[in-house]
Amino acid sequence: MLGALTLTAGCTTINEHRGYIVDETLLQAVHPGIDNRQSVEATLGRPSFTSMFGAPTWYYVSSLSAQKPFGDAKFKQHTVLAVSFDDAGNVITADRSGLDAIVRIDPEGDETPTLGRERSFLQDLFGNIGQVGAGAPGAGGGQ
Template sequence: MTGIGLKLRLGLLTVAFGVLSACTAQYSSHGYVPLEEDLQQVVVGVDTRASVEDLIGVPTISGMANESGYYYIESNVRNFAYRAPEEISREVLAISFDSAGVVSNIERYGLEDGMIVPISRRVTDSSAGDISFIRKLFGNIGGFSAEDLVGASR
């Protein structure tokens, strides 16, 4: 076999290996849910918000309305080639508190427990972001009057 034929085969083999490796699924994990051993330390009716944070960590999300609870969320996502990412598992640990701030309930939920609820954050949209820098710069041209210029020179 000649040197050129060997290089061509080696190049084709490299390209084939690259194409095949791009077709493998990539997995990523997001968030945090405490281990069951750590969760056993939390006592319903005894522990408070502060002690829960000390024992198992700060929650992913806390209840917005009347400080109702702590939520620890972990999800696993599979990315495969050109397909959209697919969430393959989600676990939510919900710790509820009573009006005095004492733990009243601990529950675990997963994708199999019901509908997928997308976690999103609310961001106030400002209309200033729609105007480009150049447009803002040139928008000021012509906004001056002769009185503005005369008043500035005094």
């Protein structure tokens, strides 16, 4: 009985929340043309991150994922609120996106393609035999 409970507990799904904790009432309280940076920060707090280029934009990111043992995490909820400001610090737009904006990137194969020579394991292992202790060409003997 104890063994069955232990196995069942090891197979449970792990739910994990990352980022901003979403409060719908607060998210809907940000209005373009009315709010400014100070009022947005007072209402929502500090953003998850800010834009580095272009119009000043604050991003509030929230994700809830679920992961089964030995499996990939799957997003159950995802919300991004992007609040853009003009030069005076007034809110221009407050756009929301959700799960539809998530893109899963699958790398091509298990290797990163690189430029240069293709060497086998044995060439890597034994390639420097005879090279050890040989000085660089043109290097003085040190007298």
